Amino acid sequence: MKEFVPVYQYSEQESLRWNEQAKWRESFKENCSCARFIEEQIRSSFDGMTLDSTAAQRAVEEFGFDRVFHVLANTMQEKSTDGRFSQSNRAWGRTVCVPREGGNWAFSIESHPAVLDGFINQTRKLWQDQGFFEARHCLPDRSPGYDYENQVVVVSPTFFSQKYRKPEYQLMLAEHGFGCSPTASGRKVYGKILQDGEKIVLNRQDIIGVIRQECMPDWAKHRLEELTAPKQEQTMDTQSM
Numbered sequence: 001m002k003e004f005v006p007v008y009q010y011s012e013q014e015s016l017r018w019n020e021q022a023k024w025r026e027s028f029k030e031n032c033s034c035a036r037f038i039e040e041q042i043r044s045s046f047d048g049m050t051l052d053s054t055a056a057q058r059a060v061e062e063f064g065f066d067r068v069f070h071v072l073a074n075t076m077q078e079k080s081t082d083g084r085f086s087q088s089n090r091a092w093g094r095t096v097c098v099p100r101e102g103g104n105w106a107f108s109i110e111s112h113p114a115v116l117d118g119f120i121n122q123t124r125k126l127w128q129d130q131g132f133f134e135a136r137h138c139l140p141d142r143s144p145g146y147d148y149e150n151q152v153v154v155v156s157p158t159f160f161s162q163k164y165r166k167p168e169y170q171l172m173l174a175e176h177g178f179g180c181s182p183t184a185s186g187r188k189v190y191g192k193i194l195q196d197g198e199k200i201v202l203n204r205q206d207i208i209g210v211i212r213q214e215c216m217p218d219w220a221k222h223r224l225e226e227l228t229a230p231k232q233e234q235t236m237d238t239q240s241m
Contacts, residue, residue, distance in 0.1 A: 004064035005030045007158065009205045011099035031107035034063045034071045042111040042119055051115055056122035065127060066158040072120050074098045075109045084113035089120045095135040097205055132157050133170045138209030146182055148174040148189060152216065152224060154208040155193075168195045171211065171220050173227055179204035194223040 008015065008027035015024035038059050045052035059068050076085065076093025077100070098104070109116055128134075133154040139146075153174045157165045171194040178186025179202075187203045216224075 002061075002064075004067060007066045007070050009097065009099075009203070011101055012103075014099075028103070028107070030063070030067060031071055031074070034059070034067045035075075035107040035109050037062060038068070038071065038109050038119065039111050042115055046115050051118045051122070053122065056119055056126055060123065060126060065123075068123055069096055069127075070098060071107050071109065072123060074104055074107055075116070076120075078104060078108040079113070082113055085117050086121075089117055089124075092120075092124065095208075131167050133167055133208070133211065133215070135208055137215040138211055141182075141209065146210070147180060148204070148207060148210065149176060149180040150174070151210045152194065152220070153189075153191075154211050155202065156206050156208050159202055159206040169193055171195070171216070172200065172207075173224065174207070177201075192227060194220050194227070197223075197227060 005026055006023070008020070008024045010018070010020075010024070012021075012024050012028075015021050041055045041059055042051065045055040056068075073093045073096030076090055077098060079085065080090060080093075111119070138154055151174055153172055155170045155172050157167075157170060160166075160169060172191045173194060174180055174189050174191040177189040177191075178184040179189040182204075187205065188201055189204055189207065190199070190201050192199055
């Protein structure tokens with residue numbers, strides 16, 4: 001299975017703070033290569049009327065979903081006022097975290113908006129066919145669930161290696177960490193994966209949001225009860241003393 005260059009999720013300024021400049025530069029270079037590759041795929045796959053249905057698949061195979069989504073979302077954010085893109089794709093672009101920097105124009109895709117819009121539709125369809133939880137399954141950021149502590153959150157599939165990149169691993173009980181708060185300077189979140197109870201540590205940027213109650217599968221609700229039961233029983237014992 002092809003190994004892709006990891007997408008660096010933070011700004012250049014943050015990379016300086018964390019001494020990760022090499023990771024930022026490598027990711028930025030790959031962003032630019034991906035944008036140019038997509039432009040070439042669109043140019044060679046559009047016959048003037050329709051876009052080859054495999055154009056997006058080739059980009060994903062070359063750079064992976066993480067990079068392709070990052071570049072497409074950046075393009076939507078750079079061209080947020082261009083009415084030739086569908087409202088759905090512009091709204092989708094806002095759900096992907098791309099640090100806004102002066103150099104983002106370098107990996108903005110310059111293909112014709114109407115054709116690029118179709119390419120984005122193809123890519124999103126490929127992703128949806130895999131059944132992952134997405135932003136539409138989560139509470140809005142300004143809801144009471146914005147603080148992640150003791151909430152069931154949806155972890156971005158891009159956090160996981162290919163082996164564990166499955167919908168059932170996306171649901172996590174966030175327990176503590178400065179990253180739980182949107183106002184804290186820290187970014188670490190500590191929790192347990194509902195599927196197997198495995199403890200993990202990730203960054204706030206790896207979390208899509210708090211899952212809506214109606215979108216949580218029955219198995220996940222049952223696992224949540226199991227993971228939180230000891231704490232509840234301990235509280236009851238303390239109250240009875």
